[in-house]
Amino acid sequence: MVKILIMAWISVSAVSAQEVDNKFSPSYLSIKKHQEVSVKDWTNPEVCGQCHKRQYNGWKSSMHANAFKDPVFQALWALGEKATKGKTKNHCAGCHSPIGTVTDSITFNPNEGEHGSFSAPGVAAKGVSCDVCHTISGTNILKTKVLEHGNSSFEMDPGPIKRATLKNASSPFHATQYSELHSSSKLCANCHNIFHPDNNFPVERTYDEWKYSIYAQNDIQCMDCHMVPVEVAIKVADTLTRPHKLKDVDLSGLAAIGGPVRDLVHDHGFVGGNAVISKALGGNESINYKESIKRLQNVASLEMKVTNRDRGLHNVVVKVNNDRAGHNLPTSLTEVRQVWLEVVATDEQGRELLRSGTLDEKTNDLPKNTTIFNVTAVDKDGKHTEFPWEIVRFTTTNTIPPRGYKEVEYAFSLFPDSQNVTIKATLHYRSFSQHLADFLLGKGKVKVPNVEMVTLEKQYPVKNKIVIDVNKSINENH
Secondary structure (H helix, E strand, O other): OHHHHHHHHHHHHHHHHHHHOOOOOOOOOEEHHHOOOOHHHOOOHHHHOOOOHHHHHHHOOOOOOOOOOOHHHHHHHHHHHHHOOOOHHHHHHHHHOHHHHHOOOOEEEOOOOOOOEEEOOHHHHHOOOHHHHOOEEEEOHHHOOOOOOOOOOEEEOOOOEEEEOOOOOOOOOOEEEEOHHHHOHHHHHOOOEEEOOOOOOEEEEHHHHHHOOHHHHOOOOHHHHHOOOHHHHHHHHHHOOOHHHOOOOOEOEEOOOOOOEEOEOOOOOOOOOOHHHHHHHHOOOOHHHHHHHHHHOOOEEEEEEEEEOHHHEEEEEEEEEEOOOOOOEOOOOOOOOEEEEEEEEEEOOOOEEEEEOOOOOOOOOOOOOOEEOOEEEEOOOOOEOOOHHHOOEEEEEOOEOOOOEEEEEEEEEOOOOOOEEEEEEEEEEEOOOHHHHHHHHOOOOOOOOOEEEEEEEEEEEOOOOOOOEEEEOOOOOO
């Protein structure tokens, strides 16, 4: 036992030493064999696209492709760079421009834009490009402070070998190698878990949310939902069956021009819920934007229950179900995400009995009484903050776990002559608030789109009392 404890202490000490000496700190990026590298060691995605057209077309409008140039991220990053005196540079860039980080080729321009901006040469400015993921050769989980995946905890090995999930791949342009890691959510975990580099607080924990979910328990991996069409992702979530095991689903095609037809070819749009940047950079015609909307409109459902209370008051309880997200709803930067309920009740004469969660037409912001499914973050002084580098803890957590739900209760009273009550509940989504967009980008530069995820409307006869009724929304999109 003593020997085991000593060895464990030595192991932890070694990890600490590695962490302190990390060349790209506070990120946990590393280069295999610690070789010196340059931007030219990675292949430009346009070159990859000549043979992998389907994958390239999906990637080019994705958040991965826009990871570095995303203007909201750039503004937040610049603010953090100034506030922390340079501590956020590698911490943020480790995931948003891994190539720029390991080549030390990123430049901060403090006087550009509203708050400053960053620039990088060539493929380093193309975010999470093809060669970023396909030159990953391992993870650095045991080198992190918390001994968990996160903060770009991966090893890169740039060169002719491209790693992926095909065991019998062959290419005239580059060498290939099968990688078990690339078929696992552990690959995604390296950037989709983020903890504060100083206080270790988990600021983003998308991977952890999935890891302890019913999806992980059924071996449903991140790519099983985010690298297939929306219609397939819906079936995966509903049946808890991996795509290649689904019946009556054709995901076959060419992984590359000139190659054999494969039973399963993954899309590379990596579509999630971020419709703001997809629209801002690609317009309404962006494939990623359209897919984001479709996913958001097929992830949740609503249920409604109306009952009587004393003295003429009535209750309406709205239940919000996270039916198809393999992580919390919302996830990632949940201190700024906005998933909220709008509930409006009127009688047959159009008289308003209840209103909550309706956007202000002038400011595009939410009223104070709105139920928002997110978290409240505070800094070291206990003050509310939306800046990741300031977060020390969450004081409230109101996100909805996978296959979980949250119930919200409202009360209203009737007019003496009311005959019918119509109650309409709508679940909305925004990546962040309008006031934050105005602050980061300049007032009016971007109007944050409001996505109506799902709506449930029901009419109840008043008579002597409102009869208890339960109804569930049904999304007909699929």
